[in-house]
Amino acid sequence: MTISWFQAAILGLFACLASMPGLGGTSIGNYTLGRPLIGGLVCGLILGDVATGVLVGIAMQVVYIALVTPGGTVSADVRAVSYIGIPLAMVALKSYGLDASSAEGAALATSFGTMVGTLGTVLFYGTATMNLVWQHIGWTAVEKGDYHKLYAVDMILPWISHICFSFIPTLLMCHMGADVVEIIKTSLPMDGLAMKTLFTVGSLLPCVGIAILLKQIAQKPIDFVPYLFGFTLAASMHINLVSATVVAAMFALINYNIKMLSFKRTASAGADDDDEEDI
Amino acid sequence: MAKKLSAKTLSKAFHSWYYGNLTCFTQEHMQTFGYLCSMLPIVEELYDNKEDQARSMHTYTAFFNTEPQIGAVVVGITAGLEEARANGEEVDDESINGLRAGLMGPLAGIGDSLVVGTVIPILLGIAMGLSAGGSPVGCIFYIVAWNLFAYFGMRLLFYKGYELGGKAVDFLVGEQGVALRESVTLLGGMVIGAVSATWVSVTTSFKLYNEAGEAYLVLQDKFNDVFPGMLTAIFVIACWYLMAKKNMSPIKVMLLLVVVAFVGVLVGFFNPGLSY
Numbered sequence: 111m112t113i114s115w116f117q118a119a120i121l122g123l124f125a126c127l128a129s130m131p132g133l134g135g136t137s138i139g140n141y142t143l144g145r146p147l148i149g150g151l152v153c154g155l156i157l158g159d160v161a162t163g164v165l166v167g168i169a170m171q172v173v174y175i176a177l178v179t180p181g182g183t184v185s186a187d188v189r190a191v192s193y194i195g196i197p198l199a200m201v202a203l204k205s206y207g208l209d210a211s212s213a214e215g216a217a218l219a220t221s222f223g224t225m226v227g228t229l230g231t232v233l234f235y236g237t238a239t240m241n242l243v244w245q246h247i248g249w250t251a252v253e254k255g256d257y258h259k260l261y262a263v264d265m266i267l268p269w270i271s272h273i274c275f276s277f278i279p280t281l282l283m284c285h286m287g288a289d290v291v292e293i294i295k296t297s298l299p300m301d302g303l304a305m306k307t308l309f310t311v312g313s314l315l316p317c318v319g320i321a322i323l324l325k326q327i328a329q330k331p332i333d334f335v336p337y338l339f340g341f342t343l344a345a346s347m348h349i350n351l352v353s354a355t356v357v358a359a360m361f362a363l364i365n366y367n368i369k370m371l372s373f374k375r376t377a378s379a380g381a382d383d384d385d386e387e388d389i
Numbered sequence: 390m391a392k393k394l395s396a397k398t399l400s401k402a403f404h405s406w407y408y409g410n411l412t413c414f415t416q417e418h419m420q421t422f423g424y425l426c427s428m429l430p431i432v433e434e435l436y437d438n439k440e441d442q443a444r445s446m447h448t449y450t451a452f453f454n455t456e457p458q459i460g461a462v463v464v465g466i467t468a469g470l471e472e473a474r475a476n477g478e479e480v481d482d483e484s485i486n487g488l489r490a491g492l493m494g495p496l497a498g499i500g501d502s503l504v505v506g507t508v509i510p511i512l513l514g515i516a517m518g519l520s521a522g523g524s525p526v527g528c529i530f531y532i533v534a535w536n537l538f539a540y541f542g543m544r545l546l547f548y549k550g551y552e553l554g555g556k557a558v559d560f561l562v563g564e565q566g567v568a569l570r571e572s573v574t575l576l577g578g579m580v581i582g583a584v585s586a587t588w589v590s591v592t593t594s595f596k597l598y599n600e601a602g603e604a605y606l607v608l609q610d611k612f613n614d615v616f617p618g619m620l621t622a623i624f625v626i627a628c629w630y631l632m633a634k635k636n637m638s639p640i641k642v643m644l645l646l647v648v649v650a651f652v653g654v655l656v657g658f659f660n661p662g663l664s665y
Contacts, residue, residue, distance in 0.1 A: 131414030136457045137539035151528040161523030168517050172588045175510050241415045257429050264413045264422040309661035310650035316589040318642050321628035326506040327578045336575050340582025345618035351518025358579035362572040369568035
Protein backbone atom coordinates (compact mmCIF):
# COMPACT_ATOMS: atom_id res chain seq x y z
CA MET A 111 0.00 0.00 0.00
CA THR A 112 1.39 3.37 -1.00
CA ILE A 113 0.07 6.90 -0.62
CA SER A 114 0.03 8.98 -3.82
CA TRP A 115 0.88 12.68 -3.95
CA PHE A 116 -2.79 13.43 -4.50
CA GLN A 117 -3.94 11.40 -1.48
CA ALA A 118 -1.17 12.92 0.64
CA ALA A 119 -2.29 16.41 -0.42
CA ILE A 120 -5.88 15.78 0.71
CA LEU A 121 -4.56 14.43 4.01
CA GLY A 122 -2.51 17.63 4.25
CA LEU A 123 -5.60 19.76 3.75
CA PHE A 124 -7.40 17.91 6.54
CA ALA A 125 -4.35 18.42 8.76
CA CYS A 126 -4.75 22.20 8.24
CA LEU A 127 -8.41 22.04 9.26
CA ALA A 128 -8.06 19.60 12.14
CA SER A 129 -5.17 20.86 14.21
CA MET A 130 -5.32 22.77 17.42
CA PRO A 131 -5.38 25.76 16.57
CA GLY A 132 -6.94 24.61 13.31
CA LEU A 133 -8.71 26.33 10.47
CA GLY A 134 -11.85 24.24 10.75
CA GLY A 135 -12.59 26.15 13.96
CA THR A 136 -12.50 24.59 17.41
CA SER A 137 -15.71 22.54 17.30
CA ILE A 138 -15.52 21.25 13.74
CA GLY A 139 -11.74 21.28 13.40
CA ASN A 140 -10.04 20.28 16.62
CA TYR A 141 -12.90 18.46 18.36
CA THR A 142 -14.39 16.72 15.32
CA LEU A 143 -11.88 16.26 12.50
CA GLY A 144 -8.99 16.19 14.95
CA ARG A 145 -10.30 13.25 17.00
CA PRO A 146 -8.46 10.09 15.88
CA LEU A 147 -11.76 8.19 15.54
CA ILE A 148 -13.00 10.69 12.93
CA GLY A 149 -9.50 11.00 11.46
CA GLY A 150 -9.62 7.23 10.98
CA LEU A 151 -12.82 7.51 8.95
CA VAL A 152 -11.42 10.36 6.83
CA CYS A 153 -8.10 8.56 6.22
CA GLY A 154 -10.01 5.37 5.44
CA LEU A 155 -12.10 7.20 2.84
CA ILE A 156 -9.04 8.86 1.27
CA LEU A 157 -6.95 5.70 1.19
CA GLY A 158 -9.84 3.49 0.12
CA ASP A 159 -10.15 1.21 3.16
CA VAL A 160 -12.77 2.54 5.56
CA ALA A 161 -12.86 -0.48 7.88
CA THR A 162 -9.09 -0.43 8.51
CA GLY A 163 -9.14 3.35 8.91
CA VAL A 164 -11.88 3.26 11.52
CA LEU A 165 -10.23 0.40 13.44
CA VAL A 166 -6.88 2.21 13.53
CA GLY A 167 -8.77 5.35 14.53
CA ILE A 168 -10.36 3.52 17.47
CA ALA A 169 -7.00 2.15 18.63
CA MET A 170 -5.51 5.67 18.55
CA GLN A 171 -8.59 7.27 20.08
CA VAL A 172 -8.22 5.32 23.31
CA VAL A 173 -4.76 6.85 23.83
CA TYR A 174 -6.03 10.35 23.15
CA ILE A 175 -9.49 10.06 24.68
CA ALA A 176 -8.69 12.85 27.11
CA LEU A 177 -6.63 15.18 25.00
CA VAL A 178 -7.28 18.30 27.04
CA THR A 179 -5.11 21.28 26.25
CA PRO A 180 -5.30 23.41 29.40
CA GLY A 181 -3.84 26.85 28.79
CA GLY A 182 -2.65 25.79 25.36
CA THR A 183 -0.11 23.22 26.47
CA VAL A 184 -0.08 20.11 24.35
CA SER A 185 1.43 16.69 24.93
CA ALA A 186 0.51 15.47 21.46
CA ASP A 187 -0.61 17.11 18.26
CA VAL A 188 -3.94 15.96 16.83
CA ARG A 189 -3.10 16.77 13.22
CA ALA A 190 0.00 14.59 13.43
CA VAL A 191 -1.84 11.76 15.19
CA SER A 192 -4.85 11.77 12.89
CA TYR A 193 -3.45 12.68 9.49
CA ILE A 194 0.16 11.45 9.63
CA GLY A 195 0.03 8.72 12.30
CA ILE A 196 -3.13 6.97 11.13
CA PRO A 197 -2.19 6.79 7.40
CA LEU A 198 1.29 5.50 8.26
CA ALA A 199 -0.15 2.97 10.71
CA MET A 200 -2.51 1.77 7.97
CA VAL A 201 0.44 1.36 5.61
CA ALA A 202 2.40 -0.48 8.30
CA LEU A 203 -0.50 -2.86 9.01
CA LYS A 204 -0.83 -3.70 5.33
CA SER A 205 2.92 -4.13 5.01
CA TYR A 206 3.16 -6.46 8.04
CA GLY A 207 0.05 -8.29 6.93
CA LEU A 208 -1.70 -7.68 10.26
CA ASP A 209 -5.44 -7.40 10.75
CA ALA A 210 -6.46 -4.03 12.20
CA SER A 211 -9.12 -5.69 14.34
CA SER A 212 -6.60 -7.94 16.12
CA ALA A 213 -4.88 -6.97 19.39
CA GLU A 214 -1.50 -6.99 17.62
CA GLY A 215 -2.82 -4.72 14.87
CA ALA A 216 -4.14 -2.25 17.41
CA ALA A 217 -0.84 -2.34 19.34
CA LEU A 218 1.21 -1.64 16.20
CA ALA A 219 -1.12 1.20 15.19
CA THR A 220 -0.95 2.69 18.68
CA SER A 221 2.87 2.64 18.81
CA PHE A 222 3.20 4.23 15.38
CA GLY A 223 0.58 6.87 15.97
CA THR A 224 1.76 7.87 19.43
CA MET A 225 5.34 8.24 18.26
CA VAL A 226 4.22 10.51 15.42
CA GLY A 227 1.82 12.40 17.71
CA THR A 228 4.51 13.20 20.25
CA LEU A 229 6.97 14.34 17.59
CA GLY A 230 4.12 16.34 16.07
CA THR A 231 4.07 18.81 18.97
CA VAL A 232 6.82 20.54 16.97
CA LEU A 233 4.12 21.38 14.40
CA PHE A 234 1.92 22.88 17.11
CA TYR A 235 4.64 25.19 18.36
CA GLY A 236 5.64 26.03 14.79
CA THR A 237 2.12 27.13 13.88
CA ALA A 238 1.63 29.09 17.10
CA THR A 239 4.96 30.86 16.65
CA MET A 240 4.35 31.81 13.03
CA ASN A 241 0.93 33.21 13.98
CA LEU A 242 2.81 35.85 16.01
CA VAL A 243 3.64 37.52 12.70
CA TRP A 244 -0.04 37.80 11.77
CA GLN A 245 -0.92 39.05 15.23
CA HIS A 246 1.73 41.73 14.84
CA ILE A 247 0.01 42.83 11.63
CA GLY A 248 -3.22 42.78 13.61
CA TRP A 249 -1.91 45.09 16.34
CA THR A 250 -0.71 47.58 13.73
CA ALA A 251 -4.18 47.50 12.17
CA VAL A 252 -5.81 48.12 15.55
CA GLU A 253 -3.56 51.13 16.16
CA LYS A 254 -4.49 52.60 12.81
CA GLY A 255 -8.19 51.91 13.38
CA ASP A 256 -8.24 49.60 10.36
CA TYR A 257 -10.40 47.05 12.16
CA HIS A 258 -11.65 45.08 9.18
CA LYS A 259 -8.17 43.72 8.72
CA LEU A 260 -8.77 41.73 11.91
CA TYR A 261 -10.88 39.19 10.03
CA ALA A 262 -7.98 38.49 7.69
CA VAL A 263 -5.60 38.25 10.64
CA ASP A 264 -7.80 35.83 12.53
CA MET A 265 -9.14 33.69 9.71
CA ILE A 266 -7.11 34.07 6.49
CA LEU A 267 -3.44 34.70 7.25
CA PRO A 268 -3.08 31.65 9.57
CA TRP A 269 -3.49 29.55 6.41
CA ILE A 270 0.11 30.50 5.60
CA SER A 271 1.25 29.06 8.96
CA HIS A 272 -0.71 25.92 8.22
CA ILE A 273 0.72 25.49 4.73
CA CYS A 274 4.18 25.55 6.32
CA PHE A 275 3.47 23.49 9.44
CA SER A 276 0.47 21.30 8.57
CA PHE A 277 0.16 20.85 4.81
CA ILE A 278 3.80 20.37 3.75
CA PRO A 279 4.87 18.10 6.67
CA THR A 280 1.78 15.89 6.18
CA LEU A 281 2.27 15.77 2.42
CA LEU A 282 5.90 14.71 2.71
CA MET A 283 5.56 12.35 5.67
CA CYS A 284 2.59 10.50 4.17
CA HIS A 285 4.10 10.19 0.73
CA MET A 286 7.59 9.14 1.88
CA GLY A 287 6.36 7.25 4.94
CA ALA A 288 5.46 4.10 3.04
CA ASP A 289 9.12 3.63 2.07
CA VAL A 290 10.28 4.23 5.64
CA VAL A 291 7.82 1.64 6.93
CA GLU A 292 9.31 -0.81 4.42
CA ILE A 293 12.85 -0.08 5.68
CA ILE A 294 11.78 -0.55 9.31
CA LYS A 295 10.14 -3.83 8.38
CA THR A 296 13.23 -5.28 6.73
CA SER A 297 15.69 -4.04 9.37
CA LEU A 298 13.66 -5.00 12.45
CA PRO A 299 12.28 -8.54 12.45
CA MET A 300 8.92 -9.03 14.07
CA ASP A 301 10.05 -11.58 16.68
CA GLY A 302 13.07 -9.44 17.67
CA LEU A 303 13.38 -7.57 20.93
CA ALA A 304 12.74 -4.13 19.37
CA MET A 305 9.47 -5.07 17.73
CA LYS A 306 8.28 -7.04 20.76
CA THR A 307 8.90 -3.95 22.88
CA LEU A 308 7.15 -1.74 20.33
CA PHE A 309 4.06 -3.94 20.37
CA THR A 310 4.05 -4.12 24.17
CA VAL A 311 4.38 -0.34 24.44
CA GLY A 312 1.44 -0.07 22.05
CA SER A 313 -0.74 -2.09 24.39
CA LEU A 314 0.39 -0.12 27.46
CA LEU A 315 0.06 3.42 26.07
CA PRO A 316 -3.76 3.62 26.19
CA CYS A 317 -3.43 3.34 30.00
CA VAL A 318 -1.83 6.80 30.00
CA GLY A 319 -4.73 8.28 28.04
CA ILE A 320 -7.29 6.80 30.43
CA ALA A 321 -5.22 7.93 33.42
CA ILE A 322 -5.10 11.54 32.14
CA LEU A 323 -8.88 11.49 32.13
CA LEU A 324 -9.08 9.91 35.58
CA LYS A 325 -6.82 12.66 36.91
CA GLN A 326 -9.72 15.06 36.38
CA ILE A 327 -12.26 12.81 38.09
CA ALA A 328 -10.33 11.05 40.84
CA GLN A 329 -8.41 12.68 43.65
CA LYS A 330 -8.59 9.90 46.24
CA PRO A 331 -8.93 6.10 46.10
CA ILE A 332 -12.71 6.16 46.75
CA ASP A 333 -13.16 8.13 43.51
CA PHE A 334 -12.09 5.02 41.61
CA VAL A 335 -15.30 3.20 42.52
CA PRO A 336 -17.35 4.60 39.56
CA TYR A 337 -14.44 3.84 37.23
CA LEU A 338 -14.10 0.27 38.49
CA PHE A 339 -17.87 -0.12 38.37
CA GLY A 340 -17.85 0.72 34.67
CA PHE A 341 -14.82 -1.51 34.20
CA THR A 342 -16.63 -4.43 35.85
CA LEU A 343 -19.72 -3.90 33.70
CA ALA A 344 -17.64 -4.41 30.59
CA ALA A 345 -14.89 -6.82 31.70
CA SER A 346 -16.79 -9.18 34.01
CA MET A 347 -20.39 -8.77 32.89
CA HIS A 348 -19.61 -8.31 29.17
CA ILE A 349 -22.02 -5.42 28.73
CA ASN A 350 -21.31 -3.41 25.57
CA LEU A 351 -20.42 0.28 25.64
CA VAL A 352 -23.77 1.69 24.62
CA SER A 353 -25.61 -0.39 27.24
CA ALA A 354 -22.99 0.46 29.88
CA THR A 355 -23.65 4.15 29.16
CA VAL A 356 -27.37 3.62 29.79
CA VAL A 357 -26.67 1.89 33.14
CA ALA A 358 -24.26 4.69 34.08
CA ALA A 359 -26.83 7.33 33.07
CA MET A 360 -29.31 5.80 35.51
CA PHE A 361 -26.81 6.18 38.35
CA ALA A 362 -26.03 9.73 37.26
CA LEU A 363 -29.74 10.57 37.32
CA ILE A 364 -30.12 9.18 40.84
CA ASN A 365 -27.06 11.16 41.95
CA TYR A 366 -28.48 14.35 40.43
CA ASN A 367 -31.81 13.95 42.23
CA ILE A 368 -30.12 13.22 45.56
CA LYS A 369 -27.89 16.29 45.14
CA MET A 370 -30.81 18.56 44.33
CA LEU A 371 -32.74 17.19 47.31
CA SER A 372 -29.84 17.81 49.67
CA PHE A 373 -29.52 21.39 48.36
CA LYS A 374 -33.22 21.92 48.98
CA ARG A 375 -32.94 20.56 52.52
CA THR A 376 -30.01 22.79 53.43
CA ALA A 377 -31.78 25.74 51.83
CA SER A 378 -34.97 25.22 53.85
CA ALA A 379 -33.02 24.45 57.04
CA GLY A 380 -31.05 27.66 56.47
CA ALA A 381 -34.28 29.64 56.11
CA ASP A 382 -35.71 28.27 59.36
CA ASP A 383 -33.01 28.97 61.89
CA ASP A 384 -30.77 31.13 59.74
CA ASP A 385 -27.55 29.23 60.29
CA GLU A 386 -25.44 28.28 57.34
CA GLU A 387 -23.96 24.87 57.47
CA ASP A 388 -21.30 23.79 55.08
CA ILE A 389 -21.58 20.22 54.10
CA MET B 390 -33.66 56.37 22.05
CA ALA B 391 -31.95 53.36 23.55
CA LYS B 392 -29.59 51.54 21.25
CA LYS B 393 -30.34 47.89 20.70
CA LEU B 394 -28.18 45.34 18.92
CA SER B 395 -29.89 43.84 15.88
CA ALA B 396 -30.42 40.09 15.60
CA LYS B 397 -28.18 40.07 12.52
CA THR B 398 -25.27 41.67 14.37
CA LEU B 399 -25.57 39.31 17.32
CA SER B 400 -25.64 36.36 14.97
CA LYS B 401 -22.54 37.65 13.17
CA ALA B 402 -20.74 38.14 16.49
CA PHE B 403 -21.69 34.64 17.63
CA HIS B 404 -20.56 32.97 14.42
CA SER B 405 -17.26 34.85 14.44
CA TRP B 406 -16.63 33.42 17.91
CA TYR B 407 -17.93 29.95 17.02
CA TYR B 408 -15.56 29.68 14.11
CA GLY B 409 -12.67 32.01 14.85
CA ASN B 410 -12.03 31.67 18.59
CA LEU B 411 -8.70 29.90 18.17
CA THR B 412 -7.82 30.17 14.49
CA CYS B 413 -5.05 32.72 15.10
CA PHE B 414 -3.62 31.10 18.24
CA THR B 415 -0.25 32.05 19.67
CA GLN B 416 1.17 31.45 23.12
CA GLU B 417 1.13 35.22 23.65
CA HIS B 418 -2.47 36.06 22.68
CA MET B 419 -4.48 32.90 22.57
CA GLN B 420 -8.09 33.86 21.88
CA THR B 421 -7.66 37.64 21.83
CA PHE B 422 -8.04 37.99 18.07
CA GLY B 423 -11.06 35.72 17.97
CA TYR B 424 -12.58 37.95 20.62
CA LEU B 425 -11.78 41.14 18.68
CA CYS B 426 -13.39 39.74 15.53
CA SER B 427 -16.45 38.77 17.49
CA MET B 428 -16.84 42.21 19.09
CA LEU B 429 -16.18 44.19 15.90
CA PRO B 430 -19.70 43.99 14.39
CA ILE B 431 -21.17 44.87 17.79
CA VAL B 432 -18.93 47.91 18.27
CA GLU B 433 -19.55 49.09 14.73
CA GLU B 434 -23.30 48.94 15.13
CA LEU B 435 -23.37 50.67 18.49
CA TYR B 436 -21.06 53.59 17.73
CA ASP B 437 -21.04 55.85 14.72
CA ASN B 438 -17.91 57.86 15.39
CA LYS B 439 -14.37 56.55 15.13
CA GLU B 440 -13.25 57.64 18.62
CA ASP B 441 -15.90 55.62 20.43
CA GLN B 442 -15.22 52.63 18.21
CA ALA B 443 -11.50 52.89 18.93
CA ARG B 444 -12.06 53.16 22.69
CA SER B 445 -14.35 50.13 22.75
CA MET B 446 -12.17 47.99 20.51
CA HIS B 447 -9.20 48.88 22.68
CA THR B 448 -11.01 47.29 25.65
CA TYR B 449 -10.90 43.90 23.99
CA THR B 450 -7.21 43.96 23.15
CA ALA B 451 -6.55 42.53 26.62
CA PHE B 452 -5.39 38.91 26.74
CA PHE B 453 -8.18 36.34 26.64
CA ASN B 454 -8.14 32.58 26.90
CA THR B 455 -10.65 30.10 28.26
CA GLU B 456 -12.38 26.93 27.15
CA PRO B 457 -13.95 28.25 23.92
CA GLN B 458 -17.32 26.42 24.04
CA ILE B 459 -18.22 27.50 27.59
CA GLY B 460 -16.39 30.79 26.95
CA ALA B 461 -19.16 31.82 24.51
CA VAL B 462 -21.07 33.00 27.58
CA VAL B 463 -18.39 35.64 28.28
CA VAL B 464 -18.61 37.01 24.75
CA GLY B 465 -22.39 37.23 25.19
CA ILE B 466 -22.04 39.05 28.50
CA THR B 467 -19.64 41.63 27.07
CA ALA B 468 -21.97 42.17 24.10
CA GLY B 469 -24.64 43.08 26.66
CA LEU B 470 -22.24 45.31 28.61
CA GLU B 471 -21.12 47.11 25.46
CA GLU B 472 -24.76 47.80 24.62
CA ALA B 473 -25.26 49.20 28.12
CA ARG B 474 -22.16 51.40 27.69
CA ALA B 475 -23.46 52.74 24.38
CA ASN B 476 -26.66 53.70 26.17
CA GLY B 477 -24.71 55.83 28.61
CA GLU B 478 -24.54 53.45 31.57
CA GLU B 479 -21.50 53.43 33.86
CA VAL B 480 -19.45 50.69 32.24
CA ASP B 481 -15.74 51.27 31.91
CA ASP B 482 -12.82 49.28 30.54
CA GLU B 483 -11.89 48.07 33.99
CA SER B 484 -15.28 46.62 34.80
CA ILE B 485 -15.42 44.77 31.47
CA ASN B 486 -11.88 43.45 31.65
CA GLY B 487 -12.19 42.69 35.36
CA LEU B 488 -15.18 40.53 34.54
CA ARG B 489 -13.44 38.87 31.61
CA ALA B 490 -10.32 38.12 33.61
CA GLY B 491 -12.37 36.93 36.57
CA LEU B 492 -14.44 34.52 34.50
CA MET B 493 -11.90 33.02 32.16
CA GLY B 494 -10.09 30.95 34.80
CA PRO B 495 -13.10 29.31 36.48
CA LEU B 496 -14.89 28.80 33.15
CA ALA B 497 -11.81 27.18 31.64
CA GLY B 498 -11.80 24.79 34.59
CA ILE B 499 -15.47 23.92 34.13
CA GLY B 500 -15.17 23.66 30.35
CA ASP B 501 -12.03 21.53 30.36
CA SER B 502 -13.39 19.06 32.88
CA LEU B 503 -17.02 19.01 31.73
CA VAL B 504 -16.89 19.44 27.96
CA VAL B 505 -13.45 18.20 26.94
CA GLY B 506 -12.90 15.83 29.86
CA THR B 507 -16.38 14.30 30.14
CA VAL B 508 -18.88 15.00 27.36
CA ILE B 509 -16.44 14.35 24.51
CA PRO B 510 -15.05 11.11 26.03
CA ILE B 511 -18.61 9.83 26.70
CA LEU B 512 -19.64 10.55 23.11
CA LEU B 513 -16.41 8.99 21.84
CA GLY B 514 -16.96 5.95 24.07
CA ILE B 515 -20.42 5.36 22.63
CA ALA B 516 -19.10 6.04 19.11
CA MET B 517 -16.27 3.51 19.53
CA GLY B 518 -18.82 0.95 20.68
CA LEU B 519 -20.94 1.58 17.59
CA SER B 520 -17.89 1.46 15.32
CA ALA B 521 -16.48 -1.80 16.70
CA GLY B 522 -15.57 -3.99 13.76
CA GLY B 523 -14.73 -1.00 11.57
CA SER B 524 -18.18 0.35 10.80
CA PRO B 525 -18.40 4.10 10.14
CA VAL B 526 -21.72 4.36 12.06
CA GLY B 527 -20.05 5.39 15.32
CA CYS B 528 -17.98 8.09 13.59
CA ILE B 529 -21.11 9.54 12.02
CA PHE B 530 -22.88 9.39 15.38
CA TYR B 531 -20.05 11.37 16.99
CA ILE B 532 -19.87 13.96 14.19
CA VAL B 533 -23.62 14.64 14.43
CA ALA B 534 -24.05 14.41 18.21
CA TRP B 535 -20.99 16.48 19.13
CA ASN B 536 -21.55 19.22 16.58
CA LEU B 537 -25.22 19.66 17.47
CA PHE B 538 -24.25 19.80 21.15
CA ALA B 539 -21.38 22.25 20.55
CA TYR B 540 -23.22 24.56 18.17
CA PHE B 541 -26.50 24.83 20.06
CA GLY B 542 -24.82 24.75 23.46
CA MET B 543 -22.53 27.65 22.51
CA ARG B 544 -25.45 29.49 20.96
CA LEU B 545 -27.50 29.11 24.10
CA LEU B 546 -24.63 30.30 26.30
CA PHE B 547 -23.90 33.29 24.07
CA TYR B 548 -27.50 34.52 23.98
CA LYS B 549 -28.08 33.78 27.69
CA GLY B 550 -24.94 35.78 28.44
CA TYR B 551 -26.23 38.68 26.36
CA GLU B 552 -29.72 38.63 27.93
CA LEU B 553 -28.88 37.89 31.54
CA GLY B 554 -25.38 39.36 31.88
CA GLY B 555 -23.51 38.11 34.94
CA LYS B 556 -26.54 36.09 36.07
CA ALA B 557 -25.92 33.67 33.20
CA VAL B 558 -22.84 32.43 35.01
CA ASP B 559 -24.87 31.64 38.13
CA PHE B 560 -26.42 28.71 36.34
CA LEU B 561 -22.98 27.29 35.59
CA VAL B 562 -21.59 27.72 39.10
CA GLY B 563 -24.90 27.56 41.03
CA GLU B 564 -26.46 24.61 42.85
CA GLN B 565 -28.12 23.11 39.80
CA GLY B 566 -24.89 23.51 37.87
CA VAL B 567 -22.88 21.78 40.61
CA ALA B 568 -25.34 18.88 40.86
CA LEU B 569 -25.39 18.49 37.09
CA ARG B 570 -21.62 18.63 36.80
CA GLU B 571 -21.10 16.09 39.54
CA SER B 572 -23.59 13.70 37.96
CA VAL B 573 -22.11 14.05 34.49
CA THR B 574 -18.66 13.43 35.96
CA LEU B 575 -19.99 10.28 37.64
CA LEU B 576 -21.42 9.16 34.30
CA GLY B 577 -18.09 9.93 32.65
CA GLY B 578 -16.16 7.90 35.20
CA MET B 579 -18.28 4.82 34.62
CA VAL B 580 -18.19 5.12 30.83
CA ILE B 581 -14.41 5.51 30.90
CA GLY B 582 -14.23 2.36 33.02
CA ALA B 583 -16.23 0.50 30.39
CA VAL B 584 -14.14 2.03 27.58
CA SER B 585 -10.87 0.94 29.16
CA ALA B 586 -12.15 -2.58 29.86
CA THR B 587 -13.36 -2.88 26.26
CA TRP B 588 -10.49 -1.31 24.33
CA VAL B 589 -7.41 -1.54 26.52
CA SER B 590 -5.88 -4.93 27.04
CA VAL B 591 -2.74 -5.42 29.09
CA THR B 592 -1.95 -9.11 29.41
CA THR B 593 1.02 -11.12 30.60
CA SER B 594 2.49 -14.16 28.92
CA PHE B 595 4.25 -15.33 32.08
CA LYS B 596 3.98 -19.08 32.61
CA LEU B 597 5.76 -21.63 34.79
CA TYR B 598 6.27 -25.13 33.39
CA ASN B 599 6.66 -28.46 35.19
CA GLU B 600 9.13 -31.13 34.15
CA ALA B 601 6.75 -32.62 31.60
CA GLY B 602 6.62 -29.26 29.85
CA GLU B 603 3.06 -28.46 30.88
CA ALA B 604 2.24 -25.02 32.16
CA TYR B 605 1.18 -25.32 35.81
CA LEU B 606 1.00 -21.60 36.42
CA VAL B 607 -0.53 -19.33 33.81
CA LEU B 608 -0.34 -15.90 35.49
CA GLN B 609 -2.91 -14.27 33.19
CA ASP B 610 -5.53 -16.88 34.17
CA LYS B 611 -4.80 -16.29 37.85
CA PHE B 612 -5.33 -12.54 37.36
CA ASN B 613 -8.60 -13.17 35.55
CA ASP B 614 -9.80 -15.43 38.36
CA VAL B 615 -9.40 -12.54 40.79
CA PHE B 616 -10.81 -9.74 38.64
CA PRO B 617 -11.13 -9.89 34.86
CA GLY B 618 -8.91 -7.28 33.24
CA MET B 619 -7.03 -6.78 36.51
CA LEU B 620 -3.67 -6.06 34.89
CA THR B 621 -5.21 -3.33 32.72
CA ALA B 622 -6.79 -1.69 35.78
CA ILE B 623 -3.50 -1.90 37.69
CA PHE B 624 -1.59 -0.19 34.87
CA VAL B 625 -4.22 2.56 34.52
CA ILE B 626 -4.20 3.26 38.26
CA ALA B 627 -0.39 3.21 38.33
CA CYS B 628 -0.29 5.80 35.53
CA TRP B 629 -2.86 7.88 37.41
CA TYR B 630 -0.72 7.67 40.56
CA LEU B 631 2.41 8.82 38.75
CA MET B 632 0.66 11.78 37.10
CA ALA B 633 -1.74 12.85 39.87
CA LYS B 634 0.37 12.16 42.95
CA LYS B 635 3.94 12.33 41.63
CA ASN B 636 3.25 15.15 39.15
CA MET B 637 4.91 13.35 36.25
CA SER B 638 4.11 14.65 32.78
CA PRO B 639 2.27 12.31 30.35
CA ILE B 640 5.36 12.19 28.12
CA LYS B 641 7.55 11.02 31.01
CA VAL B 642 5.02 8.34 31.94
CA MET B 643 4.98 7.18 28.32
CA LEU B 644 8.77 6.96 28.29
CA LEU B 645 8.66 5.03 31.56
CA LEU B 646 6.24 2.58 29.93
CA VAL B 647 8.75 2.05 27.11
CA VAL B 648 11.29 1.00 29.75
CA VAL B 649 8.71 -1.20 31.52
CA ALA B 650 7.81 -2.83 28.20
CA PHE B 651 11.49 -3.43 27.34
CA VAL B 652 12.26 -5.01 30.72
CA GLY B 653 8.99 -6.95 30.64
CA VAL B 654 9.83 -8.43 27.25
CA LEU B 655 13.36 -9.33 28.44
CA VAL B 656 12.12 -11.27 31.48
CA GLY B 657 9.26 -12.89 29.58
CA PHE B 658 6.45 -11.05 31.35
CA PHE B 659 5.26 -9.52 28.09
CA ASN B 660 5.29 -11.29 24.76
CA PRO B 661 3.08 -10.20 21.90
CA GLY B 662 3.80 -13.61 20.34
CA LEU B 663 4.35 -12.46 16.79
CA SER B 664 6.36 -13.85 13.94
CA TYR B 665 6.27 -13.72 10.20
